[in-house]
Amino acid sequence: MEYSLLSQINSTRHNWRIKVRVARSWHLSGTSKRRDFTALELILVDEEGVGITACVGENEIQKFSTSIVEGHAYFLRNFRVSRQTKKLNAVPSTYAIFFTPWTIVEEIPTEISGSLPLYIFNFVDFEDLDERARHPNGLVDVIGQLTVVHPLVQSNGLNGPSVRRNVELRDLSDRLLEITLWAEHATSFEDEFLIETIGKDEPVIIVFAGLNMKLFSGAPSCRSSAATKWYINIDIPEINAFRTSLQGRGCEVLLVPSDGAALGAANEADANRKSISELLSLNPHDNNDVRFTCDARIKEIDVSSGWWYKACSICRKGVKPTLQGFECVNCDNTEPIITPSYKLNVVIEDNTDRAKIFMFGGMAEQVVRRTAADLVEESSANQLLLPSPLRALIGRRFVFQIVISEQTFRTGQLCFQVRKVFNPPPIDGQNNGVHATLGNSLSHATLARTSGAQKKCDPTPLMEASGSSSNKASTLQTYGVTELPTDPKGSATPPPPFAHGAITKTSPQKGNEISEEHGTPVGKRSRSTRKELFSTKKVKASDD
Structure with a gap:
């Protein structure tokens, strides 16, 4: 019976027939383009030891999930071949296979499948x-x-x-x-x-x-x-x-x-609980490296120093401007790819006091559930305009796990680093509106007492920004073993504001491109936003 080798197949035909073994299989689930999905992923290997990934989508998973067994060999035909687009592919391959409703799976008896390897690996030293x-x-x-x-x-x-x-x-x-x-x-x-x-x-x-x-x-x-x-x-x-x-x-x-x-770690969210006033009265020399938790609400997001900064796309640290452009000192890269990253100056309060907390990068991304690159693209690159997904955080309650920052001893001002953020327990059986997000990547923030004027007066109203108000769910893996530095530059001080004309590339979410430098404006409004703005102007003109 004739069949093709994996090295021979491409996307120009739809009638390929291959002889392969299922070397590995696993179920994959997550969210893409705001909808949940589930799929069966396979790694197939042929007699030459060449591997390729195959995907059984959720529409076909019920049909094929019981007929495909890891370690067994099969003839496959009537499948679709497309170019591999995954960034985290399990095997290096130009193409990927996708099952269709017309895909035919024929199991190969053990006695004639001996030429197919049992495993395929691509070892890295x-x-x-x-x-x-x-x-x-x-x-x-x-x-x-x-x-x-x-x-x-x-x-x-x-x-x-x-x-x-x-x-x-x-x-x-x-x-x-x-x-x-x-x-x-x-x-x-x-x-x-x-x-x-x-x-x-x-x-x-x-x-x-x-x-x-x-x-x-x-x-x-x-x-x-x-x-x-x-x-x-x-x-x-x-x-x-x-x-x-x-x-x-x-x-x-x-x-x-x-x-x-x-x-004991299961009770991290309740360990060593302190109010904000108790935290601000701590002696840093007596409590260095001690972890505390604080239950507080987000009262305000201060945008006076901006809400995002230029970050290296690899290490997420702030980049340093040079005569030629920018450089990443952490990666020792003189031509880094720049991407927007969060630097949120958040005022939190409980029933005892009010304080500021600076949330950077991945921590803010988990709480917001959107990337900074997304919000810059959809709303505005203007540092003083706060997008609606950030405004939606106001009033939400979290439990912050913190330690006293080393910055305290350098500046003489008591500040804290947030190591983790937890969902708080409900008050009187009511939902506090906090949405759980996937991901447990550790990040840091700095906490300091707000001014007396801020404590006595209501916060300055936040400036509004046009843009999407939807919260796109992210599919982050659960991480969080290594602690990140306080901020992208390694201190508790926020990095300088993001200047216009930044060098940036494609954002982590597909379809959101950020304009490059050399005079092109960053953060162009989306088409739907521009259309709404234009329609509003027309109506207003007709009323006049």
Whole structure:
């Protein structure tokens, strides 16, 4: 029976027939273009060892989810081939396969599927992970000796309770890699590890496939994704060669016992609760590194110094202007790609006092549920105009976890860094209107006492801005292991305002492009907004 190899298929035909094995499969869910979706993702491999991703969409998932089994081999035909557009693809491939209602799946008997590999990996050396974090190019696969398994840690964030576990790997050059497993990956790992290794006196060589690499505080962070799988002591050439090269090194795996921190972490949102007046009366020398929580409402967002800044698209730190343009000192990049990032000067209050808090970057993005690039594109680049999604935060209540900032000792002014933000408990059984968001990425903010005039008087009314009032849901992975600096420049002082004519590229959400420098205005109003504005002007003119 004739079939084509994966290296031969392209988008010019619709009648391809391929012989492949399902090397990996996982379910994917999230939100795209303001609607929820679910899909079955596959990694297929052919007899040449070439891999490709395949997607079974939600319209076809019921038809094919039971007929496709990981590890089994199939003839596939009547599928659609399109160019690969995913930024975090599990295997490098120019094209991707999409199932249609007319796709035909024929299982291949085991006795004639021996030519198809069981696995496909694209290993990245530990020493190259830093570069992959700074310049993401798909998910990564790693191989190493398992040395430490940490206990589960439970925590609460804006998305509710979460659980994570860290594991440590060592390569042949004794470089160490810490991987953070989240949710089901975290809870199932220890049991599967014990089942695979109990009674065996040999090193545990493990492959982690489908890991996500990102930068946090300038350092690479490696964590699980929906596509993550692990394989312990499987029979592949890479693991066999790794085991041979260990040359008698120890094979012990340290299982770190739980000290109760996992249970205690579940109550992070209630730990060491203080009112704003109590926080502002603290002695910083006696309370350095102590974490407090504060339940407060957002009273006002001060835009006098702007609400966004120029950030490096890689590290999200503020960039420095030069004669030629801008440079990122953190990344040592003289031609960084610039993207808008939040710097929100927020006034919060409880029934005891009022204070300011500066929220930057990812933390603000999780609370707003929109990227700064989105709001600049949809509303205005004007620093003094506050978009409606930001105005919608006023009156909402959060629980802030904070510590005293090092900036306090440099400036003599008491300020705090926000490490996490939690949903607050309801008051008298009523919903406080806070919307939970996905993502638990740690960020910082600075808290300081507001002036006496502000405490006595109502805040200055916020300036209005034209733009979209919808809150587009984001699909952020649950993160939050490495703490970020106080602000994009490493201090509690907000970076300088974003000047007009900034160099920016495509925003993280598809379809929102930010204009480049050299005289092109940033933040052009959307077509619908311009149309509404034009219609309003016409009506007003006719009334006159």
